[in-house]
Amino acid sequence: MATFTTRWFLASAPASVRSARHRAVDQLRAWGYQFDQDVAGTFALLVSEVVTNAVLHGKGDLLTLAMVARGQEVFVEVLDASNVAPSRREADPQDEGGRGMFLVDALASTWGIHPTPRGKAVWLTYALPEQPIPARGRRRAELLASLIRRARPRIHIGTSPVPSALP
Known part of the structure; x- marks a missing residue:
């Protein structure tokens, strides 16, 4: 089984967010992964x-x-x-932000935070579907059902399944 790795350096600026999500989805496709728009959208949202x-x-000024x-x-x-760790919280309905790590907790397989010599790393894992891609409406229903089932946070502090020092 092949392992693929990549790394980008991004400006710590709002414009980098759009670039990051497009690069990430495009990179998976370049590695040969095939998935529908729902999977691409979920992965892009996590990134x-x-x-x-x-x-x-x-x-x-830079992110990796x-x-x-x-x-x-x-x-x-x-x-x-x-070195300040993000936290998962439930935002009030009128809040414009504050839902990011809540979404990560709900949609990622696992996620966590660990310190690095220069700050911190926030990581997540995401499982791409192995089965044939379900119909668009069915995928959304499965996603909603999985959000409802996930009441327990799956955060790991101080550990990472892959070391920060990627080759």
């Missing part, structure tokens, strides 16, 4: 949320976005220069 969190709450794919699992890691 968007962790990059946005680093842009808004991190420190420094790393991806590792092996089999049907994709590992994503965003490094910034802040």
